Amino acid sequence: MNSRSRYPPPWMGGGRGGGGGGSMHPNANTSFQHRNQQQYMQRSSVPHQQQFQNQQTQQWMRRNQLSSDSAIDEVEKTVQSENGSSQDWKARLKIPPLDARYRTEDVTATKGNDFEDYFLKRELLMGIYEKGFERPSPIQEESIPIVLTGSDILARAKNGTGKTAAFCIPALEKIDQDNNVIQVIILVPTRELALQTSQVCKELGKHLKIQVMVSTGGTSLKDDIMRLYQPVHLLVGTPGRILDLARKGVCVLKDCSMLVMDEADKMLSPEFLPSIEQLIRFLPASRQILMFSATFPVTVKAFKDRYLQKPYVINLMDELTLKGITQFYAFVEERQKLHCLNTLFSKVASNKPVYNFLQLCKSCRTSCQEDHGTGLFMLLYTCEDASRS
Numbered sequence: 001m002n003s004r005s006r007y008p009p010p011w012m013g014g015g016r017g018g019g020g021g022g023s024m025h026p027n028a029n030t031s032f033q034h035r036n037q038q039q040y041m042q043r044s045s046v047p048h049q050q051q052f053q054n055q056q057t058q059q060w061m062r063r064n065q066l067s068s069d070s071a072i073d074e075v076e077k078t079v080q081s082e083n084g085s086s087q088d089w090k091a092r093l094k095i096p097p098l099d100a101r102y103r104t105e106d107v108t109a110t111k112g113n114d115f116e117d118y119f120l121k122r123e124l125l126m127g128i129y130e131k132g133f134e135r136p137s138p139i140q141e142e143s144i145p146i147v148l149t150g151s152d153i154l155a156r157a158k159n160g161t162g163k164t165a166a167f168c169i170p171a172l173e174k175i176d177q178d179n180n181v182i183q184v185i186i187l188v189p190t191r192e193l194a195l196q197t198s199q200v201c202k203e204l205g206k207h208l209k210i211q212v213m214v215s216t217g218g219t220s221l222k223d224d225i226m227r228l229y230q231p232v233h234l235l236v237g238t239p240g241r242i243l244d245l246a247r248k249g250v251c252v253l254k255d256c257s258m259l260v261m262d263e264a265d266k267m268l269s270p271e272f273l274p275s276i277e278q279l280i281r282f283l284p285a286s287r288q289i290l291m292f293s294a295t296f297p298v299t300v301k302a303f304k305d306r307y308l309q310k311p312y313v314i315n316l317m318d319e320l321t322l323k324g325i326t327q328f329y330a331f332v333e334e335r336q337k338l339h340c341l342n343t344l345f346s347k348v349a350s351n352k353p354v355y356n357f358l359q360l361c362k363s364c365r366t367s368c369q370e371d372h373g374t375g376l377f378m379l380l381y382t383c384e385d386a387s388r389s
């Protein structure tokens, strides 16, 4: 166990999160907030075991007050069926095999929250568990309850620590599936990431009736327009294409109360920033903005000051590298790169995973080939742009 407190969540004291920590968004859904705060207070003020005992005592006292045996039977049946039905849905879930991947402290050092602590819709909980998530990761523990209150957030956590689900889960929870309008936009820098993110939303929301659409540049605009005539609740895409559709009046964003920016550092680059700023004008004044990234350059501050309202700042980064991972770099001439990589692979023990982060131009392609002599995997880079090869 670590020293971090379990509940109450940070805005009620005792939690973590810097900056504007704890500030309640003026546009927060007050009825939701009220309900949740009451629930959190109930939970935080009475430890679980004691709460259970209290319930048992109350039931026992109620039972003593009832004079007839039939009334007692009735109470017992109700209690049994309540307990039974709360367990039944879990027993029927199709849980995937345990994820045996090694987990670093970046994801294991949690407060010990459960997804059920957030009072999510049962259908959403079913999707979460069937995706193989047992417990929220630290960034999910910090973000989910805050996003549910309606607050803007700026969240920083390392790559691979569960940021995607940290915004997809509260987004899916907040969508009213009976209202066929776009309620959430998730902006990402590339089509690949848009497809991945929409896949996560579909998997987590597989028991919900939420319609997810992907819209990015490089695909048929006409297809997107046709698709938008069907119900869409959650739109994942790149800023330019979504702005184009909004300007044409096909993508109606007046009810879109949540805007998420994944890889926010890249989203605020000169390539995307102007489109995002224009896109924000199509959203209602009461929108909620969530920014997630592993790094936050100075451009973020200017954007935050301009567009976010009393944002809650979450920073789970003391360093960029995941714990337990050794990182180093080699400074080489352009022409030495492949040789260097080759030498590196031949030196590293073949049973150790090697992650190679590289910046590719758009025409670059990577492929992976196994060298059957050594058993090592070779990453091959090909570039159609002759000037860069």
Ligand SMILES: Nc1ncnc2c1ncn2[C@@H]1O[C@H](COP(=O)(O)OP(=O)(O)OP(=O)(O)O)[C@@H](O)[C@H]1O
Binding pocket: 099, 132, 133, 134, 135, 136, 137, 140, 157, 158, 159, 160, 161, 162, 163, 164, 165, 294
């Ligand atoms: N609560 C959880 N329990 C178990 N696995 C999880 C949980 N949350 C996320 N994961 C899994 O952890 C992996 C990394 O998650 P994810 O890709 O969301 O991280 P990320 O922080 O968004 O990374 P990146 O910044 O690289 O996109 C994924 O395989 C995801 O399914």
